[in-house]
Amino acid sequence: MTLARLPSAVTGWLLATPLALVLGFFLVLPILMIVTVSFWTATEWSYGPDFNLENYVFLLTSPVTLQVYIKTFTYVLLSWFFCLTIGFTVAFFLAFHVRSLVWQVALFLLCTIPFWTSNIIRMISWIPFLGRNGLANSTLIELGLIDAPLEWLLFSDFAVVLAFVHLYTLFMVVPIFNTMMRIDRSLIEAARDAGASGFQILTNVIIPLTKPGIMIGSIFVVTLVMGDFITVRFMSGGNSASVGRVISNEIALLQYPAAAASAVVLLITVLIIIAAMLRAVDIRREL
Amino acid sequence: MTDEPTRISTKGPSRRQLLGGAAAAATATAFPAPMIWAQNIKDITLRQFGTGVSNLNDVAVKVKEDLGFTLEMTALDSDSVTQRAATQPDSFDIADIEYWICKKVWPAGNLQAMDVSRIALYDKIVPLFKTGKLTPESTIAQGTAPHTVGFVEGPGSNTFVQEESGWMTLIPTIYNADTLGIRPDLINRPISNWSELLNPEFRGKASLLDISAIGIMDMAMVCESMGEITYGDKGNMTRAEIDKTIGIFTEAKKAGQFRAFWKSFDESVNLMASGEVVIQSMWSPAITAVKSKGIPCVYQPLEEGYRSWGGGIGLSKNLSGLELDAAYEYINWYLSGWVGGYLMRQGYYSAVPETSKNFMSADEWGFWFEGKPAQGEIVNPQGVTMEQPGSTRDGGSFYERMGAVACWNAVMDENLYMVRKWNEFIAA
Numbered sequence: 001m002t003l004a005r006l007p008s009a010v011t012g013w014l015l016a017t018p019l020a021l022v023l024g025f026f027l028v029l030p031i032l033m034i035v036t037v038s039f040w041t042a043t044e045w046s047y048g049p050d051f052n053l054e055n056y057v058f059l060l061t062s063p064v065t066l067q068v069y070i071k072t073f074t075y076v077l078l079s080w081f082f083c084l085t086i087g088f089t090v091a092f093f094l095a096f097h098v099r100s101l102v103w104q105v106a107l108f109l110l111c112t113i114p115f116w117t118s119n120i121i122r123m124i125s126w127i128p129f130l131g132r133n134g135l136a137n138s139t140l141i142e143l144g145l146i147d148a149p150l151e152w153l154l155f156s157d158f159a160v161v162l163a164f165v166h167l168y169t170l171f172m173v174v175p176i177f178n179t180m181m182r183i184d185r186s187l188i189e190a191a192r193d194a195g196a197s198g199f200q201i202l203t204n205v206i207i208p209l210t211k212p213g214i215m216i217g218s219i220f221v222v223t224l225v226m227g228d229f230i231t232v233r234f235m236s237g238g239n240s241a242s243v244g245r246v247i248s249n250e251i252a253l254l255q256y257p258a259a260a261a262s263a264v265v266l267l268i269t270v271l272i273i274i275a276a277m278l279r280a281v282d283i284r285r286e287l
Numbered sequence: 288m289t290d291e292p293t294r295i296s297t298k299g300p301s302r303r304q305l306l307g308g309a310a311a312a313a314t315a316t317a318f319p320a321p322m323i324w325a326q327n328i329k330d331i332t333l334r335q336f337g338t339g340v341s342n343l344n345d346v347a348v349k350v351k352e353d354l355g356f357t358l359e360m361t362a363l364d365s366d367s368v369t370q371r372a373a374t375q376p377d378s379f380d381i382a383d384i385e386y387w388i389c390k391k392v393w394p395a396g397n398l399q400a401m402d403v404s405r406i407a408l409y410d411k412i413v414p415l416f417k418t419g420k421l422t423p424e425s426t427i428a429q430g431t432a433p434h435t436v437g438f439v440e441g442p443g444s445n446t447f448v449q450e451e452s453g454w455m456t457l458i459p460t461i462y463n464a465d466t467l468g469i470r471p472d473l474i475n476r477p478i479s480n481w482s483e484l485l486n487p488e489f490r491g492k493a494s495l496l497d498i499s500a501i502g503i504m505d506m507a508m509v510c511e512s513m514g515e516i517t518y519g520d521k522g523n524m525t526r527a528e529i530d531k532t533i534g535i536f537t538e539a540k541k542a543g544q545f546r547a548f549w550k551s552f553d554e555s556v557n558l559m560a561s562g563e564v565v566i567q568s569m570w571s572p573a574i575t576a577v578k579s580k581g582i583p584c585v586y587q588p589l590e591e592g593y594r595s596w597g598g599g600i601g602l603s604k605n606l607s608g609l610e611l612d613a614a615y616e617y618i619n620w621y622l623s624g625w626v627g628g629y630l631m632r633q634g635y636y637s638a639v640p641e642t643s644k645n646f647m648s649a650d651e652w653g654f655w656f657e658g659k660p661a662q663g664e665i666v667n668p669q670g671v672t673m674e675q676p677g678s679t680r681d682g683g684s685f686y687e688r689m690g691a692v693a694c695w696n697a698v699m700d701e702n703l704y705m706v707r708k709w710n711e712f713i714a715a
Contacts (some may be wrong), residue, residue: 049657062711062715063711064710064711068714069713073712080404128561131561131562131563132561132562132563133561133562150657152493154563155546155547155563170498233550236545236547236551237494237545237546237547237558238497238548238550238713239540239545239547239548240714241710241713241714245713246710246714249710249713252364252366253366253499253706254366254370256371
C-alpha cells in the first residue's frame with residue numbers, strides 16, 4: 001500500500017506525527033513537569049509532590065524578585081539596543097556596500113569566526129583584558145589618558161552589557177542581512193529616481209522592509225539575555241543578580257520547586273514580551 | 288558546599304613512582320596489609336561518593352593494591368552529596384561527607400554507626416573529633432563541632448550524643464583551618480584581624496565567597512571582630528543576628544567594598560593572582576596555587592582565630608557481612624597513614640597524624656605539621672614544587688592552627704531564612 005492510496009486526512013496526520021511526537025516529548029512534557037514541580041514542597045534536602053502556592057507567594061512578594069527583574073530588563077534593553085545598532089550597521093554594509101557576492105560571503109563568514117569557540121571562552125577572555133592591570137587599563141595609562149585604572153571596566157554592569165553585545169550581535173546580523181539581501185534593488189533605484197535622499201531611502205524603504213529580520217534578531221537577543229545566568233555571574237563578578245542567576249542558585253540549594261516556580265514566571269514574562277513584539281511586526285506575513 | 292577543591296590532577300605521576308621502593312618496603316612491613324581475607328575479597332566492590340577533596344583516584348588504586356578489593360569513587364559537589372546521602376541509600380556503600388552535612392542527613396537514617404572496637408587506631412584519632420578539645424586545655428569552638436555529631440547512642444540510633452559512646456557516625460578523614468588570604472606585596476602592612484575585610488582602605492579590592500553556608504560564617508567572624516555583633520553561637524544564629532550580619536555587609540557592598548564574589552576555587556585564585564583583589568576569603572590549596580605562579584600570597588593567621596571544617600567517611604545502612612568487614616578494613620587502612628601522608632602533603636590534616644608521619648619525609652613533616660622552616664623544596668603528591676627552602680607554613684604548626692579554631696562550618700536551624708537573606712545580599 002502506498003501513501004497515495006490513503007485518504008489525504010490520514011496522510012496529513014501521519015506526516016505531522018513525527019514532529020508532534022518530538023516536540024511533545026522534548027518540549028511540552030518538560031515544561032509540564034516544570035509547572036507541576038513548581039507546586040511541590042521542599043525541605044533542605046528533599047522535595048515531594050504537593051499542591052501549594054507557597055513558592056509563588058514567596059516569589060511574587062519578595063523584594064528580591066522585583067530587583068532582579070529590573071536588573072534583567074536593564075540588561076535586555078541595553079544589550080538589545082547596542083546589538084541592533086551594531087548588527088544593523090554591519091548587515092547594511094554587507095548587503096549594500098559590498099557589491100560582489102564573493103566578498104559578501106567572505107566577510108559574512110569572517111563575522112562568524114569568533115563563534116567557532118565556546119561562548120564561555122569568548123566571555124571570559126574579556127576578564128584579563130578589562131581587569132585592573134589588564135590591557136585596556138595599561139594602554140590607557142601609557143597613553144596618558146587616565147592616571148588610575150578604571151575600576152568600572154570589569155565586574156560591573158558595563159562589563160555584563162559589553163559581553164552580551166559581543167556574544168549576541170551576530171544573532172542580529174544574520175537575520176537582518178538575510179532580509180536585506182531579499183530587498184528588490186529596483187525599489188531603491190525607484191526611490192532614488194523619485195528624488196529620495198540616502199537617508200530617506202534608509203528610513204522609508206530599507207528599514208520597513210527589514211523589519212522582519214530586525215524582529216527575529218531581537219527575539220534572539222531578548223530571549224538569550226533574559227535567560228542568561230553565567231555571563232551575569234562572571235562579568236559582574238557575582239555583584240549582580242539576574243533572574244537566571246536566582247534560578248541557578250535555587251537549583252544549587254536543592255530548592256527545585258522554588259526554581260521551577262521562578263522558571264515558570266520567567267517563561268510567562270518572556271512569552272508576553274515576544275507576543276508584544278510579534279504584534280508590532282507580523283513575521284509570517286512579511287517573510 | 289564547603290568542599291575545598293583539590294588540586295590533585297589524576298594525570299600526575301602515580302604514587303608508586305614517587306614513593307621510593309625502599310620506603311614502600313619499609314612501610315609495608317610496618318603496616319602489613321591485612322591477610323585475613325580469602326580470595327573472595329577480590330570480588331568485593333565498595334562504592335564511595337563524596338566531594339572532590341578526598342575522593343582521589345590515587346586512593347582507589349592504592350586500595351586495590353594494598354587490600355585487594357575495588358573501591359569505586361564518585362566525586363560530586365556538596366549539594367549533590369547531601370542529597371544523595373539523604374535520599375538514595377542504595378546508591379552507595381561509603382559516604383565521604385562533611386560533619387555539617389552529617390548533621391543534616393544522619394536523621395534520614397541511611398547511615399550506620401561504627402563500632403569503635405573494630406577501629407584499630409581509634410585511640411589515636413585526634414581528640415578534636417572525640418571531645419572537641421585539641422588538648423585538654425582547649426575550649427570547644429562554635430558551630431557544628433565534629434564531636435557534637437560524631438557519636439550516636441548505639442547501632443541504629445538517630446540521636447547524637449555528646450560523649451564517646453563507642454558508636455561513631457563518621458571516621459574523620461580530612462580537615463583544615465581556613466582564614467583570609469592576602470596579597471602582602473599590595474597591602475604592605477600587617478593584617479591581624481578579620482575586620483580588615485571591611486576596612487574602607489580595601490574598597491573595591493575585597494572579595495567574599497558566594498557560598499552561603501560558609502560565607503555567612505566568614506561574615507560573622509568579621510562582624511564580631513569589628514565589635515558590631517556578639518553572637519551566641521556563630522554556627523547557629525538567630526534571625527536577628529542573621530539580619531544584622533547581612534545588613535552590615537549589604538551596606539559595605541553598596542559602598543563598593545567588594546570587587547567580586549567567587550564561587551569556585553579557580554575564581555578565587557584568579558582574583559588574587561591578577562591583583563583585582565588583595566584580601567578575601569580563601570581556601571588553603573588556592574593560596575598555594577597563587578604562590579606557585581610566583582605571586583606572594585599569605586594565608587593570614589588572625590587574632591580571632593580560624594573557621595574550620597572537617598570531613599569523614601560513614602557507612603551505608605545496607606552494608607553487612609563480608610562487605611561490612613571490607614569497609615572496616617578500608618577504614619583501618621585509611622587511618623594507617625598512607626592516605627594521611629598524601630593529604631597532609633597538600634596542606635590538609637589527617638585524623639591520625641602520627642601514622643601519616645611514617646609516609647612523609649622528616650622535612651615534609653616538619654614543614655606541614657610542625658610549622659618548621661623547609662630544609663629543601665616542598666613538593667605536592669604530584670611532584671609540583673609548592674614551597675622553597677626556608678619558607679614556613681602560614682599560621683605555623685598543627686597545634687597553633689587547629690588550636691585557634693573559633694568556629695566550625697555549620698548548618699543553622701534558621702538555614703532557609705539565612706539562604707533567602709543571602710540571596711537578597713547578592714541581588715542588593
